[in-house]
Amino acid sequence: MSVETDPAKIMKQQVGVAAAARVQSGSIVGLGTGSTTAYAIQALGDRLKSGDLKDIKGVPTSFQAIVLARRYGIPLVTLDEIDHIDVAIDGADEVDPHKNLIKGGGAAHTQEKIVDSLANQFIVVVDSGKLVEHLGSTFLLPVEVIPMAVTPVMRAIVKLGGKPELRMGIKKAGPVVTDQGNLVIDVKFDRIDNPADLEKTLNNIPGVLENGLFVGVTDLVLVGEIKDGQPSI
Ligand code: 5RP
Numbered sequence: 079m080s081v082e083t084d085p086a087k088i089m090k091q092q093v094g095v096a097a098a099a100r101v102q103s104g105s106i107v108g109l110g111t112g113s114t115t116a117y118a119i120q121a122l123g124d125r126l127k128s129g130d131l132k133d134i135k136g137v138p139t140s141f142q143a144i145v146l147a148r149r150y151g152i153p154l155v156t157l158d159e160i161d162h163i164d165v166a167i168d169g170a171d172e173v174d175p176h177k178n179l180i181k182g183g184g185a186a187h188t189q190e191k192i193v194d195s196l197a198n199q200f201i202v203v204v205d206s207g208k209l210v211e212h213l214g215s216t217f218l219l220p221v222e223v224i225p226m227a228v229t230p231v232m233r234a235i236v237k238l239g240g241k242p243e244l245r246m247g248i249k250k251a252g253p254v255v256t257d258q259g260n261l262v263i264d265v266k267f268d269r270i271d272n273p274a275d276l277e278k279t280l281n282n283i284p285g286v287l288e289n290g291l292f293v294g295v296t297d298l299v300l301v302g303e304i305k306d307g308q309p310s311i
Contacts, residue, residue: 094117101164103134107166108137109137111139111142112186114169115169119136123151126152140189173299177297180292183217187290189257191295200295202296204302206302208301221262223285224261227285243265245264
């Protein structure tokens, strides 16, 4: 395991390691995306290497997860090769008191929702800054859109009361492109009162592939925090 000195990174590492510790030998494991999940993937690799964990298979949620799984020696399978996922570990951008989430800060929410929803147990790994009373209060809601439909989808979102903006990449040189070759619209809603309804309404707009609301999917949230300068879970 890498040695971190920044308390924020140590905290992410601690929740990642704690989630990985819950995985049992022989499991099929959904591998999420993001900086917190990256520590969980690394910890799974460490457990495999030490012999503490045997015979797991990973189901990646992104190109990033594929790269990390290969780096840490986790064998990968596709959804066509398996009939269940035992446990998925993934990060989130916001978590409400009902364990509903906003995800997609890494533009990976479409594959994440497929894999995380299929898991018998879905474990979310976050720091305490991600906990909110109402979804949408700190983070824009990501919506993955087929490129030719960006303009009509944005108009439809405005009619729903959202403020959409196309997600741009580094130095705003061009839009962010997802692993599926699509674009991401980030939407500000003043308040998301009914995430279950909004999730369905957005996905019904022609051209939308998937949005970042995860409702009723999470089983367990592991929260890292910094108390008196010390990271803890
Ligand atoms: C990627 C995601 C990530 O899980 C989410 O953005 C959290 O990432 P991090 O752990 O780096 O804060 O949804 O699409």
